[in-house]
Amino acid sequence: MQRRPDGPDADVIVIGAGPVGLAAAMSLAGQGLRVTVLERDGHDLGPGPDVAERAWGDWRRPGVSQFRQPHILLPAGTALLRGRLPEVADALEAAGPLRLNIAAAARELPGMDGPRPGDERYDTLTARRPVLDAAFAAAAAAAPGVGVRRGVEVTGLLTGPAGPEGRPRVTGVVTQDGEELRAALVVDAGGRNSPVPTLLARLGGPPPASERAEAGFVYYARTYRAADGAPAGPVWPLVHHEGLSSIVIPADHDTWSVVLVVSGRDHALKALREPAAWERAARMLPELDGRTGREPITAPQAMAGLHSRIQRTVVDGRPVVTGLVAVGDAWAATDPQFGLGLSMGLTHAVALGYTVAKTGLSDPLDLALRFDEVTARTLAPVYGRLREWDRHRIAEIDAVVAGRPYETDDEAWHLTNALDGVKLRDPDVLRAMTEVACMLDSPENAFAAPGLVERALALNGGPAWTWPGPARAEVLAAIEAR
Numbered sequence: 001m002q003r004r005p006d007g008p009d010a011d012v013i014v015i016g017a018g019p020v021g022l023a024a025a026m027s028l029a030g031q032g033l034r035v036t037v038l039e040r041d042g043h044d045l046g047p048g049p050d051v052a053e054r055a056w057g058d059w060r061r062p063g064v065s066q067f068r069q070p071h072i073l074l075p076a077g078t079a080l081l082r083g084r085l086p087e088v089a090d091a092l093e094a095a096g097p098l099r100l101n102i103a104a105a106a107r108e109l110p111g112m113d114g115p116r117p118g119d120e121r122y123d124t125l126t127a128r129r130p131v132l133d134a135a136f137a138a139a140a141a142a143a144p145g146v147g148v149r150r151g152v153e154v155t156g157l158l159t160g161p162a163g164p165e166g167r168p169r170v171t172g173v174v175t176q177d178g179e180e181l182r183a184a185l186v187v188d189a190g191g192r193n194s195p196v197p198t199l200l201a202r203l204g205g206p207p208p209a210s211e212r213a214e215a216g217f218v219y220y221a222r223t224y225r226a227a228d229g230a231p232a233g234p235v236w237p238l239v240h241h242e243g244l245s246s247i248v249i250p251a252d253h254d255t256w257s258v259v260l261v262v263s264g265r266d267h268a269l270k271a272l273r274e275p276a277a278w279e280r281a282a283r284m285l286p287e288l289d290g291r292t293g294r295e296p297i298t299a300p301q302a303m304a305g306l307h308s309r310i311q312r313t314v315v316d317g318r319p320v321v322t323g324l325v326a327v328g329d330a331w332a333a334t335d336p337q338f339g340l341g342l343s344m345g346l347t348h349a350v351a352l353g354y355t356v357a358k359t360g361l362s363d364p365l366d367l368a369l370r371f372d373e374v375t376a377r378t379l380a381p382v383y384g385r386l387r388e389w390d391r392h393r394i395a396e397i398d399a400v401v402a403g404r405p406y407e408t409d410d411e412a413w414h415l416t417n418a419l420d421g422v423k424l425r426d427p428d429v430l431r432a433m434t435e436v437a438c439m440l441d442s443p444e445n446a447f448a449a450p451g452l453v454e455r456a457l458a459l460n461g462g463p464a465w466t467w468p469g470p471a472r473a474e475v476l477a478a479i480e481a482r
Contacts, residue, residue, distance in 0.1 A: 008182040010036040010147075011361060013173055014189055015154050015196060017041075018064065019133060020328035020345035021189030022140040022148075026085055027353030028187075029145030033361075036181065037140070038173070039063075042151030045134050047141075051095045052253050055130035064191070066336075069303055070221050070249040070257035071129040072237075075102060076439035077343035078124040084350050087143065089125070092135035097125040097252050098230075103434045105235045106424055113427045122434055127252040128223070132342075154190075157199045158182060163322040164365055168203040170323035184361040187352065188326040189345075192333045196326065197311065206320045212309040213387060215335040216394040219303040220272040221259040223251075224294045230254040231290050235424065238338065238437075239287045240393075243400045243472030244269065245337065246285050258282060258291055261337055263397040264304055271479050273302050280478045284470045308387045309333045310380070314372035322364035325371050327352055332379070334386045343439050344379055351378060381442065389416070400472055415453070417465035422456050429456045 014025045017039035025035040041063045045055055061067045073081075081089040102122040107114055127135075140146050156174030163169040172182035188196040201207065224230075234248040243266065247259040260281060262269040271277040278300040282292040310332040313320050328345030351374050359367045392406075392413045399406035408414075423433040432452065435441040447453050457463060470478075 008172070008184060010034045010181070010183045012036070012185045012187060013038060013181055013183040014187045015173070015194070016189035016191060016330070017137070017140070017148055017150065018189065018191060018328075019136045019342060020191075020349050021187070022136040022146075023085060023088070023346050024187050024189055024327055024349035024352055025146045025148075026087070026140060026143045027350050028356060029143055031353065031357055033145060033356075035146050036183070037146065037148040038152045038154055038175070038181075039148065039150045040153040044148075044150050045137060047138065051134050051138075052127070052131045055095075055134040056128055059130050059134065061130075061133070063193075065193075066303060067129055067133075068223075068298065069129065069219070069301060069336075070223065070247070070251075070259055071132065071342060072249050072339040073124055073126050073132065074339060074343040074438050075122050075124040077346050079121075080343070080346050080350055081125075084353075085139070087139040088136055091138040092125055092127065092132065095127060095131050095135050095252065097127040097131070098250050100124050100126055100233055100250055102237070102438055103430060105233050106430055107427065109235065109424055111425060112430065116427075116431070119431075121440060122438055124438075126250060128255060131252050152176070154195060154199070157186070157196075157203060157324070159203060160323075163319070165318065166205075167319065168200075168205040168321045169364060170203075170321060184323070185356070185364070185367070186324045188324065188330040189328055189349070191329045192306075192309075194326070194330040196324070196330065200321060200324070203321070206315065208311045208313045208320055209315045210309070210311045212307055213391070214307045215390050216264050216398075217261050217304075217306065217335065217337065217390075218264045218270075219259050219261055219306075219336070220278060220300045221257055221298075221303065222275075222278060222292070222296055222300050223255060223257045223298045224292070225253070225255045225297050226294045227254070230256050234287065234291075236287075239285070239469070240420070240467065241285065241469045241472075241475075242467040243397055244281075244475065246282075246288055247337070247339075248287070248291060249339070255297065256291065258288060263394055263401065265398055266401050268476055269479070273300055275299055277479045280481060281475050284475050284478050286469060306335065307333065308335060308383070308390060310383055312372065312376075314368060317369075319365065319368040319372075322368050325352065325368065331375065332383045334383055335390045337390075338386065338437065340382065340386065340439055344382060347439075348375065348379055351375070382439065385443070388412075411463070414463040414465065415457075418460040418463045419447070419453070419456050421465055422459045426456060426459055428452055429459075
């Protein structure tokens with residue numbers, strides 16, 4: 001790539017060509033900016049027919065360890081694509097996604113009220129991760145102003161004259177071949193394993209404000225296909241039991257995934273990596289009836305070692321670096337149990353586009369401060385809620401394993417459990433829970449209707465919580481049966 005003699009190689013360089021990186025690239029290019037995306041994985045799916053099957057069967061992205069793990073695009077993410085990145089929505093529609101309404105099955109339960117006007121808010125398009133990535137790649141390949149270079153690993157950061165208080169100002173990147181590429185802004189969309197924090201530390205400036213906590217969960221996922229059609233959508237995708245949780249994720253082309261979530265310290269449940277043991281455990285859970293024992297297209301896939309992590313490059317009102325921002329999992333990685341990560345990342349990417357539209361690229365200090373403010377206001381609270389939920393839930397499971405009750409004085413945790421326990425018995429609680437689960441509203445707003453929380457607590461019999469379904473000991477007995 002030749003350096004432009006009259007300026008930088010691009011207005012913006014994006015590190016990472018996953019959905020979030022490409023969403024950021026297209027959002028910025030839509031303003032007339034020149035964006036170069038650098039992706040360390042070298043293989044591109046390319047155009048052609050049968051994109052879903054080729055993406056699932058042929059596309060390899062070794063830099064993305066969770067590439068064939070279950071993913072879901074929540075209604076908030078789908079609405080964002082349709083409103084801000086319609087070219088991605090069109091490419092996804094062409095790939096044959098599943099059209100799903102998150103509340104559809106629950107609202108038909110006895111005692112509920114069926115559909116209501118406005119329930120279309122809970123519509124989404126969902127597909128397996130490779131299929132979704134292929135849609136983003138196709139849209140980005142056709143987007144004016146976006147150039148994607150694959151097989152290019154970023155190994156260093158370039159700097160220019162120092163910013164305020166002598167803090168580093170990033171002006172570009174260095175690739176594994178020693179190529180120097182300059183831009184007014186570098187966007188880190190490298191995900192959970194981004195190299196940028198290590199590269200940033202080499203610049204010698206003050207460190208970002210960071211927080212890290214092990215989530216402690218292990219995910220055992222299996223994906224299925226049925227020639228006679230997939231089962232109907234789940235009544236609710238995520239169900240918690242004593243000592244484990246289950247997740248059902250419908251996907252494209254009559255495929256779906258089932259995930260069993262346990263504590264990493266529950267060594268007896270490590271047997272779930274074995275297909276026969278996994279199937280026996282899954283058959284114990286009523287919500288999985290008819291969803292296993294079909295045609296598996298993966299063995300049980302274990303995913304562990306995940307953590308909640310957040311990194312802010314504005315500390316005490318001052319950026320530790322300018323010319324560089326992080327989006328999606330590169331900014332904050334969350335427990336994937338609730339499926340919020342993709343929609344959070346897309347929201348963040350589009351928010352960056354809005355911020356640059358207001359500030360331009362000529363004042364990197366103003367851009368850093370404004371983007372941090374938007375991030376703190378819109379996404380940091382979601383991260384905080386997930387982190388607190390993880391802390392309580394893993395402690396709760398560990399208490400079960402130890403044979404003792406879990407005790408906490410945190411009233412918010414008890415309230416969360418009580419609301420979860422009655423969501424399938426009250427149509428208003430269902431929709432409030434769906435608003436939060438789909439990342440369409442905050443809990444404070446969703447449950448603000450007068451008397452709603454009080455009615456839910458009365459329906460639950462107070463804040464006490466009893467796990468549905470089998471006890472952990474029963475699941476263990478099923479796993480050990482031959």
